[in-house]
Amino acid sequence: MHPLRKARIEKGMSAVDLACELHIDASLVRHVEAGRIAPYPRFRKRCSEILGVPEEDLFGERAGEYRVTGTDQAKAGETTAR
Numbered sequence: 175m176h177p178l179r180k181a182r183i184e185k186g187m188s189a190v191d192l193a194c195e196l197h198i199d200a201s202l203v204r205h206v207e208a209g210r211i212a213p214y215p216r217f218r219k220r221c222s223e224i225l226g227v228p229e230e231d232l233f234g235e236r237a238g239e240y241r242v243t244g245t246d247q248a249k250a251g252e253t254t255a256r
Contacts, residue, residue, distance in 0.1 A: 176206075176207040176209065177227075177231060177232050178203075178207050178232050179207040181221075182225060185226075187225075188200075192225075195220075195224050196217065196221070202217075
């Protein structure tokens with residue numbers, strides 16, 4: 175079980191409850207918990223604040239790092255050499 179999901183359940187919150195606190199769609203919370211997407215820094219910080227759990231405990235020791243995906247590069251106008 176993802177640590178975010180465990181902390182959310184221990185706090186008595188549903189994915190919808192947490193999403194409402196974050197002002198996002200519940201599907202995003204579920205995708206992060208399932209490991210389908212990497213959370214942005216602000217998402218990690220807000221989850222930590224809402225759940226009262228350190229970011230490192232929710233998202234691992236490298237919680238401060240953000241992996242750049244092809245989609246993120248495209249959004250930023252960057253290109254990848256092949």
